[in-house]
Amino acid sequence: MKKDKLVRISLIFLAVSFIFIMLVLPLLLVAKEALAKGFAVYANSLTEGIAVKAMILTLEATVAAVLFNTIFGVASAWLLTKYDFKGKTFLASIIDLPFAISPVVAGLFFIMLFGRMSPLYPFLQAEHIKIVFAIPGIILATIFVTLPFITRELVPVMEAQGRDEEEAAASMGADGFTIFRKITLPNIKWALLYGVTLCTARAMGEFGAVSVVSGHIRGKTNTLPLHIEILYNEYNFTAAFAVASVLVIFAIIILIVRNYIEWRSKKKISAV
Amino acid sequence: MNFKGFHKIAAGTLSILTAAMLMTGCGGDSQFAESEKSGSSEFLNVSYDPTRELYAEFNEKFSAEWKAKTGEVINFNQSHGGSGKQARSVAEGLEADVVTLALAYDVDEVAKAGLMDKDWLKKFPDNSAPYTSTIVFLVRKGNPKNIRDWNDLVRDDVSIITPNPKTSGGARWNYLAAWEYFKEKNNGDENAVKENIKKLFKNVAVLDSGARGATTSFVQRGQGDVLIAWENEAILSKKDAPDDYEIVIPSISILAEPSVAIVDSVVDQKGTRKLAEAYINYLYSPEGQEIAAKNFYRPRDKAVAEKYKNQFPALKLVTVDEAFGGWAKAQKDHFTDGGTFDQIYAK
Amino acid sequence: MAASKKIIPGFRFSLGITMFYLSLLFIIPMLAFILYSSGMGMDKFISVVTDERILHGYYVSFLCAFVAAAVNGFFGIILSWVLVRYDFPGRKILDGLIDLPFALPTAVAGIALTTLYAETGWLGQIFHELGIKSAFSPLGITIALIFVGIPFVTRNVQPVLRDLQPEAEEAARLFGASEFTIFKKVIFPELLNPLLTGFALAFARGIGEYGSVVFIAGNTPFETEIAPLLIMTKLEQFDYEGAAAVAIVMMLLSFMVLLTINGYQRYRLKKEGIAV
Numbered sequence: 001m002k003k004d005k006l007v008r009i010s011l012i013f014l015a016v017s018f019i020f021i022m023l024v025l026p027l028l029l030v031a032k033e034a035l036a037k038g039f040a041v042y043a044n045s046l047t048e049g050i051a052v053k054a055m056i057l058t059l060e061a062t063v064a065a066v067l068f069n070t071i072f073g074v075a076s077a078w079l080l081t082k083y084d085f086k087g088k089t090f091l092a093s094i095i096d097l098p099f100a101i102s103p104v105v106a107g108l109f110f111i112m113l114f115g116r117m118s119p120l121y122p123f124l125q126a127e128h129i130k131i132v133f134a135i136p137g138i139i140l141a142t143i144f145v146t147l148p149f150i151t152r153e154l155v156p157v158m159e160a161q162g163r164d165e166e167e168a169a170a171s172m173g174a175d176g177f178t179i180f181r182k183i184t185l186p187n188i189k190w191a192l193l194y195g196v197t198l199c200t201a202r203a204m205g206e207f208g209a210v211s212v213v214s215g216h217i218r219g220k221t222n223t224l225p226l227h228i229e230i231l232y233n234e235y236n237f238t239a240a241f242a243v244a245s246v247l248v249i250f251a252i253i254i255l256i257v258r259n260y261i262e263w264r265s266k267k268k269i270s271a272v
Numbered sequence: 273m274n275f276k277g278f279h280k281i282a283a284g285t286l287s288i289l290t291a292a293m294l295m296t297g298c299g300g301d302s303q304f305a306e307s308e309k310s311g312s313s314e315f316l317n318v319s320y321d322p323t324r325e326l327y328a329e330f331n332e333k334f335s336a337e338w339k340a341k342t343g344e345v346i347n348f349n350q351s352h353g354g355s356g357k358q359a360r361s362v363a364e365g366l367e368a369d370v371v372t373l374a375l376a377y378d379v380d381e382v383a384k385a386g387l388m389d390k391d392w393l394k395k396f397p398d399n400s401a402p403y404t405s406t407i408v409f410l411v412r413k414g415n416p417k418n419i420r421d422w423n424d425l426v427r428d429d430v431s432i433i434t435p436n437p438k439t440s441g442g443a444r445w446n447y448l449a450a451w452e453y454f455k456e457k458n459n460g461d462e463n464a465v466k467e468n469i470k471k472l473f474k475n476v477a478v479l480d481s482g483a484r485g486a487t488t489s490f491v492q493r494g495q496g497d498v499l500i501a502w503e504n505e506a507i508l509s510k511k512d513a514p515d516d517y518e519i520v521i522p523s524i525s526i527l528a529e530p531s532v533a534i535v536d537s538v539v540d541q542k543g544t545r546k547l548a549e550a551y552i553n554y555l556y557s558p559e560g561q562e563i564a565a566k567n568f569y570r571p572r573d574k575a576v577a578e579k580y581k582n583q584f585p586a587l588k589l590v591t592v593d594e595a596f597g598g599w600a601k602a603q604k605d606h607f608t609d610g611g612t613f614d615q616i617y618a619k
Numbered sequence: 620m621a622a623s624k625k626i627i628p629g630f631r632f633s634l635g636i637t638m639f640y641l642s643l644l645f646i647i648p649m650l651a652f653i654l655y656s657s658g659m660g661m662d663k664f665i666s667v668v669t670d671e672r673i674l675h676g677y678y679v680s681f682l683c684a685f686v687a688a689a690v691n692g693f694f695g696i697i698l699s700w701v702l703v704r705y706d707f708p709g710r711k712i713l714d715g716l717i718d719l720p721f722a723l724p725t726a727v728a729g730i731a732l733t734t735l736y737a738e739t740g741w742l743g744q745i746f747h748e749l750g751i752k753s754a755f756s757p758l759g760i761t762i763a764l765i766f767v768g769i770p771f772v773t774r775n776v777q778p779v780l781r782d783l784q785p786e787a788e789e790a791a792r793l794f795g796a797s798e799f800t801i802f803k804k805v806i807f808p809e810l811l812n813p814l815l816t817g818f819a820l821a822f823a824r825g826i827g828e829y830g831s832v833v834f835i836a837g838n839t840p841f842e843t844e845i846a847p848l849l850i851m852t853k854l855e856q857f858d859y860e861g862a863a864a865v866a867i868v869m870m871l872l873s874f875m876v877l878l879t880i881n882g883y884q885r886y887r888l889k890k891e892g893i894a895v
Contacts, residue, residue, distance in 0.1 A: 004798065008705055015701040016713060018694045022766055023716055025741065026731040030723070033734075068640075075636035082627045089885050091637070093877040098645060100823035100873030102847040103830070104854075105866040109648035112655045116365035116385065133366040143644055152820060156813035157778045159888060167626045176629030191778040198774055201721035207830050208725065215366040216351040216358075217316065225724035230352055232730070233321040233484045235508055237492075244727040251722030255715040356855040363857075381857050436838055438852045478755050479838045481848065488730065488834075493737035493754075608856060609670070617672070617840035 027248060033241035045231075045239035046246060050219045054227040055246065057135070061210075061223060062203040065142040069199055073150025074192070078180070080151070081158035082166060092155075098147045106144050107212025110137055133215035138223060141209040146199045153195030154188055161187050190262070197258050201251045315348050315547060318368035320355035320441070320530070321484065322505055326567040327372070333563065334554050338547070346547065354482060355441035362387065362535065369539050369548045372532045374441045376400075376592075377599040379531045392533040398572050399593070401529035402555035403564035406589055407449040409520040410490065410499040410506045417497045421522045422453040425498065426471040433478055433496035435486040437607055442483045442528075444607060446500045449526040451606070452595050456524060470616045491517075502528060504568035507583070527589040530569075656863030667864040676846040677869070683757055683845070684825030687764035692818045695772025696810065702773070703780045720769050725830030732763050733835040755837030760845065763832045764825040771824070772817030779813045780806075812884050819880040823873050 035042055045051060080092055098106065112118060114131040124131065131137050169179045185192075207225040214221045222230065224247055231240035319327055331348040339345055351358065351366070355374035362368045363385035373379050376393060379400075383390050393400050411419050417430055425432055435443035450472055451465060458464035477496045480486040483505060490499035491509055498520075499506070510517045532552050539545040554560045561571040565580040577584070596602035606612045659667075667673065702714050720728065736743040736754040746753035753759055783806065791801045829847035836843045846869055853862035 007798070011697055012701050012705060012707055015694070015698045016709075018698070019713060019716055019769075021742070022762075023719060023769060025735055026728060026766065027719065027723075029731045029734055029741075030727065033731075072636065072640040075633040076640075078629065079633035079637050082633075083625050083630050085630075089878065089882045092881045093874060094641065094645075095637075096820065096823060096877045096881070097870070097874055099820055100827050100877065101870060102827035102850060102866065104847065105652070105827075105850065105862075105870075108859075108862075108866075109652045111364045113648045113651040114365075116363065117655060118651065121365065132364070133361065140644065140648075144648075147644065148820070152816060153774065153778070156775055156816055157782060159812065160779050160782060160809065163627060170627045176627070176632065179627065180629070187782075190781065194774055194778060198718055198721060198770060201718045205722045205724045211353075212357075212361075215318075215361055216353045218350045218352070220349065225726070228724055229726055230321075230324070232726070233352070233482070234324040235322070235484070235487070235505075235512070237488075241727070244723065247722050247724065247727075248719060251719050252715065255718060259711060259715065354855075356857070360854065360857065384857075436852075439848070439855050441855070476839075477837075481833045481838060481851065485834055488733075489737075492734060494739045495737065495755075603856075609853075609858075609861070614672075 030241050030244055030248065033237060034245040036241075037238045041238055042242045045236075045242040050222070051224075051227060051243055053219045054222045054224045054243075057138070057222070058204055058224040058247075060135070061139050061142045062200055064139045065146055065203045066196060066199050068143055069146055069150055070192075070196060072147070073154060073195060073199075074180075076151045077154035077158055077188075078184070080155055082163055095151050096148050098144055103141075103145055103206065103208025104212055107141055107209040109144070110140050110213050132213045133217075134221060137213035138210050138221065141213045142203045142206050145206050145209050146203045149199040149202065150192065150195035153191050153198065157188050157191040158184070193258055193261060197254055200254050204247055204250055313345070313347055315346050315544060315551070316351065316366075316368045317348065317370050317372055317551075318351045318358050318362055318366060319372040320358055320374045321352055321482075322502070322508070323372060323530075323567075324350070324352050326564060326569065329567070330555070330560060330563050333559060334551060337554065337559075338550065344547075354439075356381075356439075367538050367542075368535050369542065369544050370532060370534050370551060372530065374528075374530050375444065375599060376529070376531045377444075377603050378441055379533050380599065382533070382535065387538065388533060388536040393531070395534070396532065396552055397556060399529055399591075400531050400533055401572075402532060402552070402560065403530065403569035403571055405503045405528045405530070405569055406525045406587070407446050407500060407522075407528065408503045408506050408525065409522065410501050410509055411497065411518050411520050413516050413518060415518055415520065419498050419520055422450055422472075422524070423457065423468075425450070425475065425500075426468050428475075430475055430498065431477045431496045432472065432475045432498055432500065433480070433486050433490040434476055434500040435483050436479045436481055437613055439481040440483055440486075442502055443486075444602070445502070445526055445528045447606065447613065448592060448596060448602060449522075449524070450500075451612075452526060452590050453522065453524045455595070466612060466615065469612070473616045503570070503584070507568040521585050521587050524588045524590065526595070527591045529591065652863060653867065656860045656867070659860035659864065663860065664864045667861045668868045672840055672844070673846070673849055673865055675841050676844050676849045676865075677872070679757065679760065679842075679844065680826050680846040680869075681872070683760040683764055684822050684828075687761050687768055687825050688818050688822035690761075690765050691768045691772050691821045692814060695769075695776055695817055696814060698773045699777040699780050699810075703777060717773050718770050720766050725767060725828065726834070728766055729763060729831035729834035732766060732831065733759070736762060736835065754835050755839075755843065757843060759835040759837070760832050760843060763835050764821075764828060767828055767831055768821030768824055771821040772814060775813040775817035775820070776810050779810060783809055812887060815880050815884055819877055823877060826869060826873050 076095060080088060111132055114120060114124060114137065131140070165183050166179050169183055205225060207229065210223055211226055211229070214223065214226055216222060216226060216230070224243060228240045228243045231243060317327060327350050331350065335346060335348055355378045359371070359373055359378035359381045362371055362382050371379055371382060379392060382388060383392055409419060411417070419425070419430065424430060434446050437443040437447045450469060454465040454468040478489045480489055483502065486499060487501065487505060487509055489495045506519050510519055532555060534545070534548045534552065539548045556572070558573055558576060561573040561576040565571045565576055570584050571577050571580065592599055592602055604611070698717065702710060733754050734740050736746065736759055738744065738747045743753050751758065753762070787805050788801055791805050827847060829851065832845055833848060836845060838844055838848060846865060850862045850865050853865065
């Protein structure tokens with residue numbers, strides 16, 4: 001028992017120090033820089049009109065990306081775990097690939113498809129549809145970089161759970177949606193929640209791909225990360241870090257919401 | 273089975289996705305949509321990074337001036353980013369009325385895409401560069417390494433910060449300025465120049481990807497003894513911490529000419545040519561020149577230059593056209609893959 | 620593949636959504652990109668991607684991404700174990716922190732890490748004392764990649780560990796197996812698949828990462844120049860084709876890594892399936 005305790009303490013110590021050095025220190029630094037010129041300057045850089053617009057745009061793009069990726073994530077994880085078919089490994093790897101593509105290159109994908117060099121461009125011009133250098137492009141780029149998250153979060157859990165329950169239900173004649181809702185969903189809801197949180201966090205923070213398709217128009221197509229870059233590049237160090245801290249705060253809010261959902265459902269279970 | 277009708281459902285998903293995308297497009301973009309209808313209420317200047325303050329002030333003044341003259345209220349939009357990247361965005365479809373970039377080579381790229389006349393450089397006075405700057409050294413207070421000129425940068429005990437000329441348009445001016453100095457010093461002996469440039473870059477501690485990153489390395493992280501920088505950025509850094517830095521003016525430097533141009537195909541489509549012309553001409557007016565000087569760019573206007581002469585010490589300045597035969601040639605000789613810059617690092 | 624072979628309904632439906640979404644958002648844009656750059660011809664393509672400097676860029680990117688993913692794999696297992704199995708003050712906070720690297724724009728992360736690890740920084744000073752160059756070295760690149768990859772392994776392993784059925788473990792304990800043996804023989808095999816997934820994702824992300832690395836790397840050719848930086852270099856010269864060539868090779872290499880890891884996982888699942 002004594003040995004157990006030792007293992008336990010040293011593992012906790014290892015985990016905590018890893019997170020402290022690799023994660024907490026950089027975040028503290030962000031906070032330190034953000035408040036370097038006092039709270040008034042900090043508050044000022046956040047309430048500035050352009051910063052607020054960037055915040056709204058970031059939230060819009062994030063919500064859209066998370067929504068679409070959730071639908072896709074559930075469908076593709078279901079596909080990858082509930083069936084056997086040829087080319088499954090290939091498909092799984094394709095789904096992962098957006099992670100390996102440099103975000104800048106991902107942005108270029110959409111430029112080549114919807115930008116001036118694309119064969120589609122004359123048509124889009126004629127119809128007055130703007131995709132790149134406008135908000136739809138930003139949403140597309142955000143979806144792209146966060147595409148694999150939910151699938152990747154769900155697959156291991158769904159794999160570990162196997163197919164027995166679903167197969168039993170199917171043999172009793174339940175249709176797909178019912179099976180999903182009654183059997184699969186309760187089993188994967190935590191993984192789904194984690195996937196959505198990760199996807200949200202990453203979508204808010206995305207810089208590279210969005211930077212390529214945005215056009216950087218102040219107050220119009222600047223997301224928060226782009227706004228941060230511009231502040232930094234115009235030698236406004238403090239404001240850049242202040243706005244960056246907002247993204248961290250957003251992420252923390254999401255985590256609190258996630259924990260609240262977990263806590264409430266656990267309470268429900270124990271009440272039953 | 274519900275799933276027999278999966279085609280229907282797939283089609284449904286498709287239409288939802290598409291509709292949602294178009295909705296966000298139209299909804300969020302209503303200002304764009306309006307501008308397309310009325311034709312002229314929106315104006316976009318695509319510029320590079322450190323000109324934000326300059327154009328914030330300039331747009332305000334010009335907007336008042338234009339309103340007084342024509343009664344039109346224009347919404348002036350700004351886009352800032354790395355010069356090369358901004359040029360690419362315009363070539364890729366970002367609808368800029370005017371571009372105000374760090375070097376002519378980047379504007380050439382927009383022209384090459386067919387968006388403006390190849391002769392854009394001659395459309396406005398002074399090589400279409402209403403304000404200029406030059407390359408100077410920022411050193412630590414007291415100049416402990418006694419850095420006076422370019423030849424001090426090849427000393428073994430000096431550590432340099434400069435951005436990578438391959439990723440930073442601004443840094444190409446740094447490189448060419450150094451090149452010109454060693455060229456004059458060695459009477460044009462190219463091998464000697466290359467040797468010196470090689471030594472200089474061996475002293476580079478951090479080759480940041482952009483001017484801002486380089487300044488951060490020097491100022492925030494205490495890397496290097498000297499930062500090779502644009503004069504306007506060096507003045508900005510010094511203004512932030514006057515007790516920590518000094519500016520050293522070398523004996524020779526290059527006349528950095530940030531280019532401005534009208535994007536013909538955009539202004540013709542939008543019907544904003546007159547506005548764009550007035551906008552650029554206003555940059556050359558005494559008022560525009562004053563704003564440039566206040567933001568640490570060297571004005572072309574003699575009277576304004578005289579007024580700010582304490583801020584901008586005189587030195588020998590060469591232009592890229594005189595010394596390097598224009599940007600296209602300079603780019604080809606020095607910065608394309610396999611050019612003189614790559615040769616420094618060739619194994 | 621006929622849907623009738625599948626026991627669970629919904630195959631064509633989920634396949635439909637997956638393929639449609641992937642094509643619209645990924646495959647078609649990627650093809651547009653490849654098509655646009657296909658004008659360069661094979662000769663140019665090969666000469667671009669076999670350039671010594673580019674090869675070194677790949678090497679740096681892959682090596683640092685691999686080391687970073689391995690470090691994250693090791694700590695990811697420990698973190699998920701600690702978070703799921705132990706209760707201690709601050710556990711919730713520790714759990715919450717893990718996702719934060721994603722929310723921070725990569726450039727901000729890069730700047731913060733560089734400040735931290737430069738010679739004047741809080742941690743850089745310690746490294747400097749020890750005679751190790753932390754920022755502006757391959758070590759710095761690896762540190763940045765560890766940061767951006769922290770969530771992957773933990774977030775993949777954690778849910779599986781949480782849902783693990785305790786029976787097997789308890790049975791082993793009953794038979795007097797030591798905790799370490801239980802972990803090695805009973806628990807770890809269950810975690811290997813999510814661990815590999817997390818590793819693969821962190822690795823893949825590390826290969827393509829640019830924003831955070833570029834500040835801390837130093838970007839010296841043949842030393843700390845990463846492949847994504849070389850893509851940017853080409854773009855900055857308006858050499859779309861050269862950039863595309865480098866990007867395509869990176870994509871292929873990463874795809875092969877992902878394919879291998881995913882293939883191995885399938886193989887393991889199948890083997891298990893037979894054993895069960």
